Amino acid sequence: MSPGALLAVVRAPGGLGLADGERSWAVAASGVDAAAAALDRLERERSPRWVWWSAAEVLGALQAAGSPPRPARAWDLAAVHRLLEGGHDDGPAAVRAAAAGLDPARAPVPGQLDLGGTPDGGEVAAAGPAAAGDGDGPVRPDGHLSPDWVDGAWADSPARAARWAAVALETARLQERRLRAVAPAPAPAGGPRSTGGPSGTAGASGDPVQTAWSESAAAVLAVELAHGGLPLDAAEAARVVEGVVGPRPRDEAEAARQRAARDAPVLAALGVPDGALVRHDGGAGAPGSPVDLRSPAQVRRALHDVGLDLPDTRSWRLEGLAAEDGAHPALGALVAWRRAERFAVAHGYRWLDEAVRDGRLRAAWSASDGGAGRMTASAGLHNLPRELRVAVRAEPGRLLVRADLGQVEPRVLAVVSGDRALARAADADDLYSPVAARLGVAREVAKVAVLAAMYGQTSGAAGATLAAMERAYPVATGFLVDAARRGAAGEDVRTAGGRRVRVPAVEEVPVEAGAAAVDRERAARAARGRYARNAVVQGSAAELFKAWAATVRARLLASGDGEVVLCLHDELLLHVREDAAQDVAAGLARDLEAASARWCRAVARPPVRFTADVAVVERWSQAKG
DNA sequence: GACTCTACGTA
DNA sequence: CGTACGTAGAGTCA
Known part of the structure; x- marks a missing residue:
């Protein structure tokens, strides 16, 4: 054999x-x-x-x-x-x-x-x-x-x-x-438009089997991640939690008193009488409970009662209003309350008790969940608040090696679309600089325009620059427009590696159903378009990432230097022997070169440069972020 | 009990 | 009327 x-x-x-x-x-x-x-x-x-x-x-x-x-x-x-x-x-x-x-x-x-x-x-x-x-x-x-x-x-x-x-x-x-x-054929040199099938074009080229290999390796990695877990200093995590939500309650009664104490200043600022008596034991519409801060609808009513008529109570909206001169004091209080409440509910003591054992944060992992095939994890692992990263800490004798891909989505767009001009921009460490020069705008404007094109954003400041994007990078923008058109039409799309992304059909609405229903249908089609437009980039980026992660895993396996402990869409965290950390870090860049070159060949596209920011640290928080 | 809505952390 | 995900609580329907 x-x-x-x-x-x-x-x-x-x-x-x-x-x-x-x-x-x-x-x-x-x-x-x-x-x-x-x-x-x-x-x-x-x-x-x-x-x-x-x-x-x-x-x-x-x-x-x-x-x-x-x-x-x-x-x-x-x-x-x-x-x-x-x-x-x-x-x-x-x-x-x-x-x-x-x-x-x-x-x-x-x-x-x-x-x-x-x-x-x-x-x-x-x-x-x-x-x-x-x-x-x-x-x-x-x-x-x-x-x-x-x-x-x-x-x-x-x-x-x-x-x-x-x-x-x-x-x-x-x-x-x-x-x-x-x-397997998708190479992007035609003359432009992105293609015909037939969800893949755009049929016909073998590249090496589609490679995607099967790296996706399979990611599935193995998912099993290992679920078992191994993320090294987490539970005592440090508990300190962080205490700093945000207060000391650990000894029983449910004390927890209720703490909740009431947290609520009280906000209720007072809202002019709600006797806030300390509000029940928060899960009962809806509890008697004597004029405002439950955990109910967005009730908060909205309470804000209305103090003269603030808002369409919703999302934090960014409250923050904006709170920053204005003469802002109502309830706004700032509510923003602060939301942050602590959010932390307590999602990453508080209960989370600590359920998700952390033996110094490891363990989650269920999927190697390709979601439409676009990103890796997912449970237990709040993929949305760990930044404040908690200080508790993600290497064990004695070990260090963390953290690496994240730089500007991965526009680089992936250059690959999947075959846009030569964008591929040349990717030669720079900072892709947005050459793009800005070509568009004749500031770097930040160029960045927003590129991201807006990939997300399907049409409103706001990006609008004007989008037109310049279309002129400067017609292949890339044409590719995105084509994906959006397919999605809006209810056609499935495929990522570079051939992943089928199903696009749910939109129910047709007869004109007789009325203007509102017709508007809803149009909005639903636009949403499908944005979904498909983003999925071909996000999903292809997930494939590149997994090819990289699989390469890194293979090398760690051969060397015995350590393990992958976290995959976060474009970021890898490795837990390695102290004496091997620098070698492993240096190898990550080489692994990316090898994996990205192999991936570009496998998906039958011209090579595009990918970069990674790599750091050796003791705590995750020490890495740039 | 299953479902939707609102909300919010990460990428 | 910028994408994805997981998670939680309130609220609704059965």
């Missing part, structure tokens, strides 16, 4: 089911440690590209092993399915149906009785070892997976586990064929 050859694995109670290009077999391994050891041995002997229905399914439980496996290469069927199809159902039945080109509506849903089994009209069952069979095999005559097997019958015996692995292997091959079929 050559390194990188596909090797499918499933984990059953008694051991592993395995399949490579030649045969399928089972390895007995009862218990987490034995399974981890068996996987690890195969990793060392064969250096395969592991095929699994999902990294979480195989690796999740094995993270608890004394020596968890650290696979270098993977083909994650669920991750590749999400790449190809979008959507959320990435279980084996949906994955197999899509890979085999079958109607997903006919795929078995877990727990469903098998009422099907006869071939769909005109559809041909996939050939191969998995389909060969007895009437009780994993693949039905119509090509869909058998509901029994989807529901877990594959785990009943070692022989069945081996067959299930063979199905996984075959499904990976089917996915690879489909990937090549949807």
